[in-house]
Amino acid sequence: MELTLNHYLVLSTLLFAIGLIGVMRRKNLLMLFFATEILLNAVNVGMAAISHYRGDYTGQMFAFFIIAIAASEVAVGLGLLIVWYKRTGKIDLDQMTSMRG
């Protein structure tokens, strides 16, 4: 069986759905980061697949950008996470409520 565009798009959608569920359900901050990474990479898969399908490199360029930005985002986010862990000893989302409106 040959892999077509649709296979990639289904993969991308499935990954995105997994990521989304992760974002909604996870209470561990580290796991939340993993879920967001899955979301971003789901999009990257879609981008790269469509880029290849249309013979246009713009999509792949975007995927590279997203990877770079995701890396920096994770770096900043993990930094914050470590500081938070040092101060409270916990990384449970339900206890981070100091931003209550």
Place this chain on the structure above:
Amino acid sequence: MEIYLYTALFSPLIGSLIAALFGASKKTYFTGVLASGLLLTSFISSLILLTYVMAGHTVHVEMMTWIATGDLYIPFGFVVDQVSVTMMMVVTTVSTVVHIYSIGYMSHDKGFNRFFSYLSAFVFSMMVLVMSDNFLGLFIGWEGVGLCSWLLIGFWYHKESATWAANEAFIMNRIADLAMLIGIFMMYWNLGSLQYDVVFANISALPMPVITWIGIFLFIGAMGKSAQFPLHTWLADAMEGPTPVSALIHAATMVTAGVYLVVRANPIYSEIPDVGNAIASLGAFVAMFAATMALVNRDMKRIIAYSTLSQLGYMFVAAGLGAYWVALFHLMAHAFFKALLFLGAGNVMHAMHDELDPFKMGGLKTSMKWTWILMTLASVALAGIYPLAGFFSKDLILEVAFVEQHYILYTVLLLTAGMTAFYSFRLIALIFHGDKRHLEHGIHPHEAYTFMLYAMAPLAILAVIAGMVFKTPYYLMVTELLPAVQYHIHNHTTFWIMTIGTQLFVILAIAYAYKKYAKAVKVDKKVESGFFYQLLYNQYYIPKIYDEVFSKPYLQLSKLAWKQIDLKIVDATVDGIANIIYQTGEKTHTMQNGNLSSMLRWMVIGLVVLLVLAVAFTAGYNAVNLRAM
């Protein structure tokens, strides 16, 4: 010559602005003296321009472009010709005198500086009005004097009656100004220009109904400013303002702007003699109507105000009958003696501690000798006794009516002349002769400051000589621009009978007034409770009728609009929208509970909603477009 034109025009503005700088501070003599000095500068410049114009030249400048869009081109242009230079002389003479007089009159007032700021601003507006070379510039001046009149009538704004009178004057003038604006629009619509020379050169090419309507609308504007019936009630109420204001604005200058407009627009009115006749008839009616109200009134300033109204009626008779130069001549003479009369009344008011009822005065000629002499002089001039100014200007209007064979107008004006003499000398007799009734009220009168009397002297001299000396040179100058029609009664016998008859009639009226009021004042209860006396005393009940017919229903309507429409519809809608937003915020702020996890869930829900909307709209858009294809 342009430099003199600009000096004459802008000196009052500079005076006003400088006085305005000190408007909120305490009284400083400096502002009054400076404003007067600048007015004197303006007067001298006007005098130089007068000699220049009398030599047969005119000055026409275009200061700058004002409005230029598409075909519409209106510059700030000013013209000094035979008509406007006459008005400039009248305005600057009277206003210089009034400014100097006011330094004394207002010396105890807290708003001294503010007063001079307003007064000079008025003179500037009036100069714009008379000097503009187009109708829109005239309109700007017209509104400017209206504004300054409002400011000055309501000068003592803590008095409710003063603010009421100021608003009344302003609103009445607005009604008339709307008509005037319509006239100006019609002129522009049909002729494509508002410059005097262009309009007057092309007006006769227009169809008759258009000219007629332009004439009527412009005259309605003039009626408002010159307080002609039925828009006359504001003038008597405007006497709430300080007396120098009444002298300058409501006797000598602003109220004559309507006459000036008709004189200026004489090429239009020459085309429509029927409208002219209507103007003359209205003028004669107002002359008599106002004089009858003055006969019985018990307020010194109102009597003089009605007299002004009556004299404006005379001017409109002359203007309506095509005797434009006569109208302008009476305007000039009237400005001098009426301003003098008002300033004299101001002296009396000061001496009487603002008492206005002449029945509470009497015998003032001993303590206020000079005021007595000046006011008597002004009244003699007003009554039209030879050889004072009124004889030459007012009797000329009678002759105009006679020569033009309007015998009804002539009779009305003749009777009015008798009444004028009677009420003027009734006032003089009540104030200056007879018993000293004011002593009962514990008032000890004193003469005004000497410099105030000196300031009035030029007006007194002009009131005496203006007719005799100025008539011929004025006629020769002004008929360069206005139709030169001589009004002579060719039959010598008729002429002498008429002149001597009029003089005798007027003198008899004066004698009767003295006889009735100069000795003891007897109050005839039977006459005073009579129908006619009450009718006249209540000003024909017109203020009351206006109150009932216009003011009160309008108040009802306003209350209805406020309570039913504003509160229940407009306010309710606005409050409702605000409430919805407030309630929504109140209900949904629980979403923002600070829990990152639940916020992320909301974010995902939002994302899903947006996606669904995007898909639905795209589908709908495509469906519509496909069907269209």
